[in-house]
Amino acid sequence: MTKRDISMAVIRRLPKYHRYLSEMMERGVDRISSKELSEIIGFSASQIRQDFNNFGEFGQQGYGYNVNDLYREINSIIGLDRTYSVIIIGAGNMGGALANYGFQALGFEILSIFDNDPKKIGKQLCGVDIRDVNILETYMSQNKIDIAVITTPVTVAQDIADRLIISGITSIWNFTPRDLVAPEDLIVENVHLVDSLMTVAYLLNESNGSVS
Amino acid sequence: MTKRDISMAVIRRLPKYHRYLSEMMERGVDRISSKELSEIIGFSASQIRQDFNNFGEFGQQGYGYNVNDLYREINSIIGLDRTYSVIIIGAGNMGGALANYGFQALGFEILSIFDNDPKKIGKQLCGVDIRDVNILETYMSQNKIDIAVITTPVTVAQDIADRLIISGITSIWNFTPRDLVAPEDLIVENVHLVDSLMTVAYLLNESNGSVS
């Protein structure tokens, strides 16, 4: 159970391993070497072996890795052998898009969506009830929630985060373009779309810019 | 115009500088030292000075940085002193969310949305026409497009990417959970939401796991 000391660089590569292994399983591949995996996934064979060996010895000398076994290991390492209860705060376009994304298939169950718009409260989004954000604290005290997704306007994001924190949330998936102020031990994963798009803009100009 | 040799680590910090400087300008702050900026943005003062000096000497010894000047520099370095023409392929929930996000205010003009659903073609999303994806190539040949956003089902993502590439696109903002096969010089920025959510799952279990 000692997952400590794994660097974020490694952790952020795990979903990509998961994705490619899942694909290989579907294609019926049952054996792969770090060298072969390297060629399709784009990490070096050395890095792949280093990454896996952070968590155990999953391979076999002279053979490589069994795709099914390796997939199951990675799946379990990420924590996808259990389910997670999720709520979304903000029933706008982004909240709706996420509710419909299909994360349920991976074990992320969306229990409720919250909003402050009377026209939305009481309705459903992707089969999930939209509740009044006023009862957020009550709801949290009655349901164990693993992950709260914030898709509200940026102006209220910190306020919502504060209320979630007081209600005992342990992880927030933040889609608003602001870094939330939060205690050290809170897990905050930001999806800063503006930052991502700005990176595209930078790279576009870089590639247009005159050489050296 | 020599933007070469700037590492991605630096590039990905630029939007955050932009964001915090914009905020400071709004608050009327007109002067800031790397040490003060460090405290609010969370990068070390040393790193901040290193980052800026990749692009020029924007500060003044004994004084610090002028917030307005620095903001304008960063804004221009990212390339936000011009506009970008954007199309979205996929008029689903995510496409709609992005069309409504407000990127226009930053200079990203959404010219058209494409879909293959007859019920959507001809309608609008956030004031933008939805066109038949069949005319994608024709449209691209008649309009200079800087950025194509892919929000289609994952199954057709590579096919759409191929068509965009043939039509001369130089950058793709990819929201599907697959890594696109593309030429070296194409800019592909992935927003892998599943990967991001899996990271949350991992960190959740890590923090629950028994200690050392």
Next chain:
DNA sequence: TAGATTGTTAATCGATTAACAATC
């Protein structure tokens, strides 16, 4: 001027890559 803070070089730290003995 004296104090403050930059710009920049040098030192450190961490992550990636290379190499190879172990072994299937």
Next chain:
DNA sequence: TAGATTGTTAATCGATTAACAATC
């Protein structure tokens, strides 16, 4: 067995941090 490939240590590379002379 011989060939292949892992697990793991050592070497390299790159990014971050520390230090300080330059200078406003």
